[in-house]
Amino acid sequence: MNFSQGAILHLNIDTGSSSTRGFFLADFDGGTHEGFINQPPNVGFLMQSNYENDKRRSTTKTSRVTFRQGSDWVFRIVGEIPGHAGTKTDPNMSKADLLVPKVLAFVGLALDRVPELSPDRVKLVINFMLPISEWTEYADLESDLLSCLLGGFGYNGRHIDFAAVDAKGYMEGAGMATIPPPDITAYVGVCGHKDANFIAVEDGRPLAYPKSKTFEGLGMSSIVNSVMHFTDDVQGAKAVFRFLALMDKPNKQDQARKELAALIKPHRLEQKLTQTREGFNKNWGEIKQRIDSDRGIKQAQAFYLVGGNAPIYKSRFKALFGSAFKPLNGAIKQLSDEFEEINTQWAYRAIDVWMLHLHVTGRTWTPKGVKEYAQAK
Numbered sequence: 301m302n303f304s305q306g307a308i309l310h311l312n313i314d315t316g317s318s319s320t321r322g323f324f325l326a327d328f329d330g331g332t333h334e335g336f337i338n339q340p341p342n343v344g345f346l347m348q349s350n351y352e353n354d355k356r357r358s359t360t361k362t363s364r365v366t367f368r369q370g371s372d373w374v375f376r377i378v379g380e381i382p383g384h385a386g387t388k389t390d391p392n393m394s395k396a397d398l399l400v401p402k403v404l405a406f407v408g409l410a411l412d413r414v415p416e417l418s419p420d421r422v423k424l425v426i427n428f429m430l431p432i433s434e435w436t437e438y439a440d441l442e443s444d445l446l447s448c449l450l451g452g453f454g455y456n457g458r459h460i461d462f463a464a465v466d467a468k469g470y471m472e473g474a475g476m477a478t479i480p481p482p483d484i485t486a487y488v489g490v491c492g493h494k495d496a497n498f499i500a501v502e503d504g505r506p507l508a509y510p511k512s513k514t515f516e517g518l519g520m521s522s523i524v525n526s527v528m529h530f531t532d533d534v535q536g537a538k539a540v541f542r543f544l545a546l547m548d549k550p551n552k553q554d555q556a557r558k559e560l561a562a563l564i565k566p567h568r569l570e571q572k573l574t575q576t577r578e579g580f581n582k583n584w585g586e587i588k589q590r591i592d593s594d595r596g597i598k599q600a601q602a603f604y605l606v607g608g609n610a611p612i613y614k615s616r617f618k619a620l621f622g623s624a625f626k627p628l629n630g631a632i633k634q635l636s637d638e639f640e641e642i643n644t645q646w647a648y649r650a651i652d653v654w655m656l657h658l659h660v661t662g663r664t665w666t667p668k669g670v671k672e673y674a675q676a677k
Contacts, residue, residue: 307422312657313406314429318493320402323657324410336639337409339379343401346375363405366454378405399441408455423464438469473499473506475655486602491609494519498597520609523579544580544612602626610648630667
């Protein structure tokens with residue numbers, strides 16, 4: 301393929317705590333290439349010698365990046381960190397320490413997917429999404445990210461410089477905010493890894509606090525962490541999720557029970573399953589109570605539910621909001637049909653950033669599918 305100076309690489313990235321995920325669209329003379337990328341969210345320190353020599357650390361799930369921080373070059377490992385299972389990031393790292401390497405690794409992974417692109421002849425356009433709890437820092441994070449990108453950076457031993465770079469931060473919910481009609485009050489419930497967030501939407505944009513709310517500690521991690529003795533916390537989380545997803549369908553829980561039985565000592569299994577049910581019911585009870593006492597959320601004219609735990613809570617939110625609850629079945633199906641890496645659960649995690657991706661690349665989603673309404677250049 302022959303790329304011209306007009307080539308653009310669009311990246312739309314969700315930097316949530318459970319994973320770094322998003323979409324790329326390479327737009328160049330002769331065609332486009334689009335795809336989905338997902339990488340574990342972990343970031344760790346790396347010695348310069350390891351960055352330069354340890355090619356074993358470079359996989360689709362693990363990346364090595366280096367970038368300038370002040371007058372120094374720093375080295376990071378991103379994704380799966382050898383010797384650590386699950387989601388583990390150094391607690392001493394600042395938000396910029398976390399965001400910049402996550403995004404740089406994502407850029408590198410996108411270039412791996414479109415190897416014909418020559419960065420020095422490409423304009424890079426990045427939109428990154430931040431959790432609402434980090435939104436107040438978006439301007440500083442934009443500046444930090446732009447500085448690293450404009451100065452060039454290293455990815456798995458390769459130095460990368462783009463012809464031009466744009467970077468913009470968005471608050472979570474920005475993608476879903478493109479769906480409701482502009483003349484109604486809507487809320488987006490984000491059932492995430494750590495927290496449950498309820499994002500107010502007006503005039504096509506998400507609103508920060510105090511109209512939006514965070515129910516801290518009511519995500520899936522609080523339930524998984526209460527069920528100890530997993531041999532692998534990633535597999536344990538998956539098994540707990542399936543068990544909870546089938547909680548209202550006891551006749552279909554056998555497989556989930558078998559998976560948990562392989563991870564929990566037999567004499568503790570029933571106790572742990574009881575704790576799992578109780579933990580979920582306690583979380584839901586607290587979420588419902590807070591919504592009932594919040595006039596803004598309770599009176600939403602449209603309510604949308606997203607996030608990795610949405611399938612577990614879907615029937616409960618539907619009963620709570622009645623006709624204001626707007627199912628996303630069509631969008632979820634289309635997203636999982638278009639990208640083979642995305643199943644139904646992952647579609648709920650990726651749908652917010654997908655809607656943003658469509659919007660900023662000149663498209664929009666309707667119940668009849670994706671509509672092209674502009675040429676993204």
